[in-house]
Amino acid sequence: MERGAPYQRIAAEIRDRITSGRLRPGDRIPSTRQISRDWGVAMATASKVIAALRDEGRVETRPGAGTVVRSADRAFTRALPREHDVGRDQIVRAAIAIADAEGMPAVSMRRVATDLGVATMSLYRHVSSKDDLILHMADAVVADEPLPARPPAHWRACLEFAPRLLWTTCRRHPWLAEVMISVTRPRPAPNLMLYSEWVLTALRRLGLGPDDMMYIHLNLFGHVRGLALALQTEARDRQDTGMTNNEWMDTQLAAFQQIVATGRYPTMEYVVTQDFEQDLDVMFEFGLRLLLDGVEQRLARATPASAPG
Incomplete structure (x- = not known):
């Protein structure tokens, strides 16, 4: 390990916060994105910082919480390379755990190998590239929420059920929207x-x-993916700022009110003075209804003599 390398210096700063008690067991340490921004280093360097602290047994990754200070009473043993035990499913699940906890920027072949305790090159026997790994990750989390074998009898129930299930999956894995298959350049993914x-x-x-x-x-599909991208952004911003969307909006309200008070935005002035809570789940359901109401109207015009079924 190169002496005085940037990642070592940053790891030493965070290590000092832990040993001094400024970061206590269970506290979240800076994410890879925060490290990259605050110390002005590349994401790869930021990933090495967290990997070094994890190798020392000082931190651990918890899905939904990020990388946190490990409790002193939690045993830690450094895994030795065991390439023969690692298969594609383990690689994919390890990558999913990293993405759930820290976001997709934290996922790299090296980071996954570190978490599994194997050599990086051993992963390439099971996944051909990071892009290939990401495709398997997306397909795996969709498979975790399977569609029922027997669909509802009515077309509208079918077209409500599937987007809601996909929305639920994006809720559980906010990174999914960014890596979900492109509508213009799709790749084969069975699930x-x-x-x-x-x-x-x-x-x-x-x-x-x-x-x-x-x-x-x-x-x-675009409706689900578009709103799910906001889920990903919100998860990342909440991790970086420690504030919910509503808490952050409270800090901006005075500035918005000052702008709209100029009289140039009478409708915006009316809106910002109302009690409106932006809820992405409500927005999803509202948009889904609009789309399906439009489909129903189109069907009614095409077959006026009979209701669609």
Whole structure:
């Protein structure tokens, strides 16, 4: 290990905070993104800082909490390389745990190998690249929330169920929205394809043509993904600032009110003085209803003599 390397100096600063008691057991240490920003280093260097502290047994990664100071009474043993024990599922699950706790920027082949206690190059026997690993991560978390074998009988129930299930998965894994398969350049992922199959089958039963089927499907998918990107941003910002979205908005309210009070924004002035709480779950349901109401209206115009079923 190179003496005086940037990651060593940063690790020493954080180590001093731990030993002095400024960071206590269970407290979150700076994330890789915070380290990169506050010390002006690359993400790779920031990842080495956390890996070094973890190797010393001073910190541990907890899903949903980030990397925290390890309690003194928690035993720690450094895993020795055991490449023959590690398979693709273990690699994918280790990467998911890192992404859940620290966000996707913390995921690297080196970091996953460190957490598993194996050589980095051994991972490439099971995943060809980081992009390949990310695709398997996305597909795995979607598989954890499977669609039922028997879909609801009514088309609208089908098109409500699938997006809600995907939204729930994004809620549990905020990084998913960023890495979810592109609508313009898709890659084969079996479990994400099952989601598409479910939605398209419900639309095909209505007698819609391929264009209508695909445009409705992609708009529903885009609605989930678009709002889920806000989930990811909120999770990252909350980790960095320690404030919820509503708490942060409270710090900005005076500035907004000062701007709208100029008289140039009468409707905005009206809105910011009302009691409105921005809730992404409510926004998701509201948008889903709008989209499906539009589909229902389109079906009614196409078949005025009978209700869609």
